[in-house]
Amino acid sequence: MSRLQHFGWFLARGFGPHGWGHPYLDWNWQWTRPELYQQSARELERAGFEFVLIEDAPSLGSPDTIDLRVRHAFGGPKLDPLLLAPYLFQATTRLGVIPTVNPAAYLPYTAARQFATLQHLSGDRLGLNVVTDTGSARHFGDAPQLSHDAAYDRAEEWLDGIRALWNSWGEGALVRDTATGVYADGTKLRPVRHRGEYFAFDGPLNAVPFERGEPVIASPGGSGRGLGFAGANSDVQLALAPLTEQSVRAYRAKIHAAAIERGRSPSDITIMFAIQPVIVSSPEEADRVVAASAHPDDAVLRVIAQRQSSDLETDLTVLDLDAPLPEGLFAEHVSQGSIRRLIGDRDAATAPLRAHLTALARAGRISDRSGFVGTAEEFADMIEELGEWGNDGVLLWGDLHPVTIHRTLDDLVPVLRRRGILRDELSDGGLRASLRSF
Numbered sequence: 259m260s261r262l263q264h265f266g267w268f269l270a271r272g273f274g275p276h277g278w279g280h281p282y283l284d285w286n287w288q289w290t291r292p293e294l295y296q297q298s299a300r301e302l303e304r305a306g307f308e309f310v311l312i313e314d315a316p317s318l319g320s321p322d323t324i325d326l327r328v329r330h331a332f333g334g335p336k337l338d339p340l341l342l343a344p345y346l347f348q349a350t351t352r353l354g355v356i357p358t359v360n361p362a363a364y365l366p367y368t369a370a371r372q373f374a375t376l377q378h379l380s381g382d383r384l385g386l387n388v389v390t391d392t393g394s395a396r397h398f399g400d401a402p403q404l405s406h407d408a409a410y411d412r413a414e415e416w417l418d419g420i421r422a423l424w425n426s427w428g429e430g431a432l433v434r435d436t437a438t439g440v441y442a443d444g445t446k447l448r449p450v451r452h453r454g455e456y457f458a459f460d461g462p463l464n465a466v467p468f469e470r471g472e473p474v475i476a477s478p479g480g481s482g483r484g485l486g487f488a489g490a491n492s493d494v495q496l497a498l499a500p501l502t503e504q505s506v507r508a509y510r511a512k513i514h515a516a517a518i519e520r521g522r523s524p525s526d527i528t529i530m531f532a533i534q535p536v537i538v539s540s541p542e543e544a545d546r547v548v549a550a551s552a553h554p555d556d557a558v559l560r561v562i563a564q565r566q567s568s569d570l571e572t573d574l575t576v577l578d579l580d581a582p583l584p585e586g587l588f589a590e591h592v593s594q595g596s597i598r599r600l601i602g603d604r605d606a607a608t609a610p611l612r613a614h615l616t617a618l619a620r621a622g623r624i625s626d627r628s629g630f631v632g633t634a635e636e637f638a639d640m641i642e643e644l645g646e647w648g649n650d651g652v653l654l655w656g657d658l659h660p661v662t663i664h665r666t667l668d669d670l671v672p673v674l675r676r677r678g679i680l681r682d683e684l685s686d687g688g689l690r691a692s693l694r695s696f
Contacts, residue, residue, distance in 0.1 A: 262696050263641055263679050264651025265307045268496070268532055269658040272313040272358075273339045275331040282661040295342060296349035298658045305671045306681045308692045309354030310346065310658060311387055311476060311496070312339035316363055317394035320589075323571040333568035340372075347380040354689030356385030356476050356494070361416035362398045366452070367459045369416070370423040374465040377473050382688025385474035385494065388413055390484075410483045412456045417475070417491055419452050419459065424472050426450050426462030471690045480595070488527065489516025493693060496653060497531045501627065501640070506531070506647050528693050531644070534655035536621065536631040537670055544623055544631045554619040562615045569596045579612040634669040641679050 276294060277283035287294040302310055318324045318334045327333030339357035346355045359369070377384045390409035395401065404412060431446035450461025476494035479487055488495050499509045514524035538544045554562075556579065563574040570592055577583070583606055588597055600614050622629020624636040632640075641652060656662045674680035685692040 261645045261678070262681055263645055263649065264528055264530060264693065265305075265680060266354075266356075266494075266530060266651065266653045267302050267307055267310045267658065267663075268653045268655045269310060269312045269339075270534075270655050271332075271657060272315065272336040273342050274334065274336045276657050276659050278331045282659065285661065287659070290337065292342065292345035292349075294660075295658050296345055297660050298663050299346045299350050299353055299355075301660060301663045301667070303350045303353040303684065305663075305667050306675070306684065307353065308684060309356050309383075309385060309474075309689055311356040311385070311494075311653065312342065312358060312658075313387075314339050314358035314360075314389075315391060315394070316360060317391070317397055319393065319571045323573070326567045326571065326573055330564050330568070332565045340376075343376060343384065344379065347376075347383060351381075352383070352684035352686060352692070354383045354385055354474065354692065355380070356387050356474065356689075358387040358389055360389055360391055360394060361413045362391075362395055364416075365459065366416055366419040366457050367423060367461070367463070370420040370463055371465050373420070373473055374424060374463065374468070377468060378466070382468070382470045382690065385476055385689055387476040387478070387496075388417065388487075388491070389478065390487075406481065407483045410479070410487050414487060414490065415454045415456050419454070419457055421472065422450050422452065423461045423463040424468065427467040432466055470688050474689050474693065485512055485516045486520075488513060489518075489522065490520040492527055493690065495527050495529045497529050499531065501531060501533075501644065503647050506644065506649060510648060528650045530651040530653045531649065532653045532655050533630055535624070535637055535666060535670075537634055537637060537666055538631065539633070539669075541625070541633060541636070544625070544633065544636075547631050548621050548623055548629070551619055551621040554616055558619055559612065559615040562618050563611075566596075566600055566615070566618070569593075570600065574611065574615075577611050579615070580610045582606065582608055582610055583614075634673040637670060638673045638677050638679060641674070642677065645679070 274289065276289040277285065277287060299310060314336060315333070319327050328335060340359060343355045343357050373384065373386060390413045392403050392409045395403040426448045428446040428448055431443050433440045433443050447462040452459050474493045475491050476496060477484070477488045477492045478496040479485060480498060495513055497509055499505045510529055513527055513529055517524050517527055536547065538547060559579065560575060567574045570588060572588055572592065602614070602617055604613055621631045624630055624632030624640055654666060656666060671680065675682065685695050
């Protein structure tokens with residue numbers, strides 16, 4: 259029997275030049291103006307999606323590789339998604355918005371006050387995707403760059419401090435008694451004096467308390483320390499894993515164990531697997547798309563190399579396609595996950611660059627679970643199967659552009675609704691209520 263799933267939209271390229279490099283650039287939407295994103299947000303809300311999550315990277319990377327990131331707009335420029343959020347709230351009534359935030363960029367008191375403001379203004383629809391990118395450290399002071407695990411330690415201290423400030427208004431502190439003229443009882447505000455390893459600040463917070471809960475916390479961490487952070491703090495976990503029953507169940511078990519270890523219930527965390535579907539009109543069209551991807555020409559490989567160069571902060575476009583990757587090619591700061599995605603299970607010492615890029619170009623069929631190309635009915639089959647394995651929901655991956663939204667959802671939404679997988683309307687109690695509604 260079908261069961262409802264949670265659905266979100268992952269704006270994976272961040273608040274950047276949408277449409278660049280695609281034919282739909284000629285729709286003439288201006289990526290620096292809010293109307294493009296407002297229109298897309300309205301369509302997602304109408305479709306029954308609970309939130310849009312916006313990726314961000316505040317840095318353009320190391321000085322030596324900036325050109326790689328901006329040349330084709332794969333890694334930048336990017337504007338601040340936190341400042342886009344109010345425009346999306348204005349355009350919708352129930353859709354949640356989860357911008358990415360980096361603890362290095364916001365002092366806890368400022369963060370607590372700004373996030374509380376947006377939570378109130380949005381009707382409790384704010385979420386925060388907390389990331390611990392250490393490559394941006396040079397933009398926020400002259401302190402040495404933290405290690406991977408230390409960055410999570412800082413993020414945990416940061417979030418604990420923010421929550422202490424949010425809770426500095428004790429029960430009964432907000433009076434609002436018009437008969438007596440008393441707005442608040444200052445004796446019930448808790449003093450906050452934080453002196454930690456990374457932050458020092460005092461409270462209480464100059465913002466009123468929440469009536470329906472604090473902003474939702476999301477996180478994408480997949481390392482041991484990242485999973486521990488999620489278990490302690492996250493309401494939404496962004497999951498990237500092979501969509502096999504064994505892999506899905508194992509990933510969920512890790513998150514649930516991390517939650518229990520930190521005194522929380524597994525049901526406190528909504529685990530959502532990120533998927534980038536290619537919805538086509540027929541199985542025959544899906545077969546054609548997959549077959550065409552098996553033998554990419556050099557022009558296609560160059561585009562993939564450009565994109566990977568941005569992620570890896572390493573110029574792959576100057577390398578010989580038919581030679582192995584040079585030893586010591588990647589700097590120490592380059593994400594090991596990004597390197598693994600490029601190399602896969604091939605031998606880095608012998609496999610040519612062409613083999614790595616060709617593997618990335620290949621698409622697979624939804625029907626045999628080798629990829630995400632298929633019909634709306636086939637995609638719905640996969641979502642139902644995930645539900646049978648206990649899955650909570652999926653995060654569809656794509657630009658926040660009306661063309662992308664409709665190309666993905668026009669045929670899919672009716673199928674998902676008929677099968678009882680996608681809700682008809684969102685909760686009016688805010689984002690947290692939507693995530694806890696079934």
